[in-house]
Amino acid sequence: MRFATKAVRYGNEPDKATGAVSPPIVTASTFAQEGVAKPRGYEYSRSGNPTRERLERAVAGLEGARHGLAFSSGLGAITTVASLLGKGDHVIVCNDVYGGTFRLFSRVFSNFGVTFTRVDARDPDAVSRARRARTKMVWLESPTNPLMVVLDIRAVSRSAKKDGLMVVVDNTFASPYLQNPLKLGATISLHSTTKYVSGHSDMIGGALAVSDEGVYERLKFLQNAMGAVPGPFDCYLALRGLRTLHLRMDQHSKNAQAIAELLQSDRRVSEVFYPYLADSPTYSIARRQMSQGGGMLSFRVRGGYKAAERFLESLRLFSIAESLGGVESLAEHPGRMTHSSLPEKERRAMGITDDLIRLSVGVEDAQDLLDDVRKALESI
C-alpha cells in the first residue's frame, strides 16, 4: 500500500460493533470486565483506550514502525522519552533543538542527574566526539527551527548505533509523509501532533513511533506510569487530520517552495532558509531524506527589526502567531516570539537575529499567498 491509502485506512477500520466508518470516540475511563481480573481487552483508559489505539496504529503505520504511542502533547512525548534516562546518563543534543526540549533537559532532567551536551550535528563526527562513557542517546531535530537546517539522520544514526546509542528524531517539521527517521536508522521518531499530523491548529498532542521491542516496552510502561496520555477527543482530531496529511503536505510544500523562491529573488531579502532551495548548504541531504521541502521557511530582511516588523504587520492573509503546521498561514518573529526566552547572546549565536522572520505556509491558494508576501515586502 502507498502512503495515501495508508493515511486514509490505518486506524480507520469500520467499527466492529456498529459498522461506523469513522472512529467512535470512546470516552469511558474504565471498562466492565467478564469476571474478576478478566478484562475484555481494556481495563482503564490511561493504560489503553480504543480511540487512542487507533491513532497509535495509524502513526506507527505511516512511519513504517512496529509500534506507535500517543501523548497529551509533544512535550509529553519528549518527557516520556527523556525518562528512559537515569541518574548519571548523558545525552547528545543537536544545537538548535526545540526550546522546550532544551528547557526540559537543562532545567528539569538536570535536577535528576541527567547531563547533556549540545553539538553542531551537521557534522556526524562532532556527534561521535561528544560521546562519553555514560552517553545513552542522541537527540536530533530535522529540519531545525527556525533556520531549517537539515541534519543527515542516516550518517548520525549509523555511527551512533555502532556506539550502542539510541537515536531520537523530532520529526514534527517534516511529518511522516515527507520523512521517516526509522527508515534512516533512528530508534524513535517523535511528533508534536499539534502541528502537521492534526493539521488544523485545534488540539495539542504528541506521538512516538518505534520498532525496537525493548525500547517500545519501556516506553509503553512509562506512558502508563507517567500518565501523559491524550484524551479520546484529541485522538479523534489527530486521526481525522492524518486522513489528509498527504494532501495538505503536498500543498504546504508547493506553496512554501513558491514563496521561498519569490523571497530569494527580492532585493529586500538578504537570506532565505528552506530545505528544498537548490543553493541551501544542506540541499543534497534534504533531497535524500525528505520527499519535499515542507511548509516551514524563514528569511532575513534588509533593514533590521523595523523592516521585519513592518513586513509582519503588513501581511493580510498570514496571521501573526506562534506554532505551525495548520492549514492557515502564520508568520512570526522568532527573536521576539517563539525564541524570546533564550538569552540574547545565545539567540545571536544561533543566528536568530532581529531581521529574521519565520513563516508557516498554509494550504491557501499559492497566488493569493504570493500576492500577500509581495505587498508586505513593498511596505519595508
Ligand SMILES: Cc1ncc(COP(=O)(O)O)c(C=O)c1O
Ligand atoms: C519541533 C517541536 N517539537 C516539539 C514541540 C512540542 O510540542 P507541543 O507544543 O505539542 O507540546 C514543538 C512545539 O512547538 C515543536 O515545534
